[in-house]
Amino acid sequence: MIALRLVRLIEVNADTLSETLLVKFRSSAHTRHILRVPEDELRERSFEIYRNLSDWLLHKTGAEIERRYRAVGERRARQRVPLADLVWAILLTKEHLWQFLEQEGFLLGPLEIYGELELFRLLGQFFDRAVCYAIEGYQLAGGSDVAARSEIGNTRRTTESVPI
Amino acid sequence: MIALRLVHLIEIHSDELADSLTHKLLTAERTRSLRGVPVSEIHQRCHEVYRNLSDWVLAKTEHEIEAVYGRLGSRRAQQGVDIASLTWALMLTKENLFEFLAREGMHGTAESVFGELELVRSLDQFFDRAIYHAVVGFERAASHVAA
Numbered sequence: 534m535i536a537l538r539l540v541r542l543i544e545v546n547a548d549t550l551s552e553t554l555l556v557k558f559r560s561s562a563h564t565r566h567i568l569r570v571p572e573d574e575l576r577e578r579s580f581e582i583y584r585n586l587s588d589w590l591l592h593k594t595g596a597e598i599e600r601r602y603r604a605v606g607e608r609r610a611r612q613r614v615p616l617a618d619l620v621w622a623i624l625l626t627k628e629h630l631w632q633f634l635e636q637e638g639f640l641l642g643p644l645e646i647y648g649e650l651e652l653f654r655l656l657g658q659f660f661d662r663a664v665c666y667a668i669e670g671y672q673l674a675g676g677s678d679v680a681a682r683s684e685i686g687n688t689r690r691t692t693e694s695v696p697i
Numbered sequence: 698m699i700a701l702r703l704v705h706l707i708e709i710h711s712d713e714l715a716d717s718l719t720h721k722l723l724t725a726e727r728t729r730s731l732r733g734v735p736v737s738e739i740h741q742r743c744h745e746v747y748r749n750l751s752d753w754v755l756a757k758t759e760h761e762i763e764a765v766y767g768r769l770g771s772r773r774a775q776q777g778v779d780i781a782s783l784t785w786a787l788m789l790t791k792e793n794l795f796e797f798l799a800r801e802g803m804h805g806t807a808e809s810v811f812g813e814l815e816l817v818r819s820l821d822q823f824f825d826r827a828i829y830h831a832v833v834g835f836e837r838a839a840s841h842v843a844a
Contacts, residue, residue, distance in 0.1 A: 615836065616832055620829055621829050624825045624828070628822075628825070647810065650813070653814065653817060653818070661788045665727070665785050668781045
């Protein structure tokens with residue numbers, strides 16, 4: 534039995550979680566380029582996951598997760614976010630959740646921990662699939678080429694602006 | 698305290714785990730492009746991760762994970778594997794492990810369950826880093842090929 538108490542705790546705190554995740558995106562060297570996505574869009578995306586976590590974990594089918602995250606991957610490719618930044622951003626969304634659970638309500642006692650283990654397993658599966666589908670979507674949109682061209686463009690601009 | 702009993706159980710069964718994972722990687726539709734990689738190389742890679750799991754999870758630094766998985770990503774790019782197949786393969790490596798743990802040794806006693814949770818968390822963090830660095834290595838190699 535999944536630890537529904539913790540899922541509800543996440544859903545209730547979805548606002549704060551999304552805000553603090555944005556702070557991590559801004560400060561992590563691995564997600565520097567995810568900030569090419571408008572902040573409101575990033576906030577809305579993580580809020581939507583956290584706010585409806587029980588739905589995502591317990592009711593959404595594999596096909597729905599696939600459709601959603603392929604679309605995210607395609608969109609991030611068009612926004613010229615490098616693939617590694619996209620992957621790290623999704624993994625950080627999961628890690629952020631774990632840190633929150635550890636701080637707020639995790640590991641109460643041996644009786645509850647089985648439900649918590651089950652929650653961990655479901656969360657892990659969900660985010661693992663999210664990463665893989667996002668990569669598939671990114672690939673479909675020709676993302677690596679788009680982002681690489683963008684990176685080359687940025688490098689050129691930087692180089693050109695430096696007086697030799 | 699991490700469940701060292703389970704880590705050792707994995708290491709002892711690393712041969713069996715590598716066999717089952719190799720089979721999955723070579724038959725799953727999502728990892729189809731891995732079929733261009735020699736089977737012995739895939740098997741050896743699976744075995745190496747499982748056989749030295751305690752080392753990977755407890756002792757290796759971020760820098761070491763970056764070096765090894767960056768190289769793996771780069772090699773797979775040069776072998777013509779696509780990035781989605783590589784990522785699914787790493788996910789399956791973790792999933793294969795969790796299936797084994799659920800079957801063989803998890804959920805032992807109320808006293809051991811905290812150590813089990815910590816192990817699952819450490820494994821998850823290790824694989825997250827492995828995936829990230831493999832993607833970085835892959836993209837770097839792929840952009841060199843494209844250039």
